[in-house]
Amino acid sequence: MNNQNQPKFASARNLTLTAVVAALYAAITMMVAPIGFGPVQLRLSEGLNHLSAWNKRYVVALGLGVLIANMVSPLGWIDWVFGTLGTVIMTGLTYLFTRKVEKPLIKIVISTIVVLTIGMAILAAEFTFAFAINAHGAFAPDHSSSSLLANWVSYYVSLVPGEFVSLAVGGVVIYALAKIVDLKK
Template sequence: MNEFNQKSTSKALSLTLTAVVAALYAAITMLVAPIGFGPVQLRLSEGLNHLAAWNKRYVVALGLGVLIANLVSPLGWIDWVFGTLGTVIMTGLTYLLTRQVQKPLVKIIISTIVVLTIGMGILAAEFTFAFAIQAHGAFAPDHSSASLLTNWLSYYVSLVPGELVSLVVGGIVIYALSKVVNLKK
């Protein structure tokens, strides 16, 4: 009976942590909503993406958090689908690449690289797609008659600085947290 109670407690804790991180992501995004959406954004909640380097539950948590936050996105369904999918892909990749890594700083560096390359690449593609189909809420790049690649690159370059700031702030917080809490559990 004791083993059953331990498994139940472990599942409940995992579900609770997933819900808390999803809620934190959504709440932080909503708090900075005016600057948390668009081709130039500072979505501080993105710093939580580093958690995926410690436990796969955070891939789900962050995906849910993004879905909830993106319910108020000016891009509507496009952000619900592609924003969430992009987060699951980049955090899933972060988890896979850092499973065997023990040093927190190395985990955060790998996570930062994945988010800035894969994550922002997917988000820039989402914005390019939304603009190309003239979706409601789409953001026009400075050179609207340019090629898809040029538009994608324009979005990508405008997204990276804010994302880097969010990842550095989040990295500092997650690094400090990893020193006092076992994030793998």
């Protein structure tokens, strides 16, 4: 291929891969929509978060996918803003922490730890905030006598199991994919 066309090809490839991953994230979330939202959720598309361990373009792709998927969230603008921001933060950190890691399994383990700690902490804070302002669609039992910290812990504990399942399933898929495709390119 002509070197003069290389930057255009790389740019088109990046744009295409970003769009495909964003669309996949949104489509998978929509397929499981009833169980893909709320403090007890199984959002299988979260397994795609592991991709951010290979290339920073997936940070953008996953952020866009979350924004698109959250357009149907019962929390509305709160999920559009904070759900998207949380995803960009946790996938950005995953990318930073795994840049120099070569082994796919280690990348997936680091990604899982970042998402389960930082990502779910942000999402629990989002739900706590939504409840505290009595947002429409807030998924809250009667926590009126509880502290904000108790509410946050409650949401965090309820989010982690479903997220772990999604990350485990996604980890198997991404690990297998990494064996046959160079995800860094």
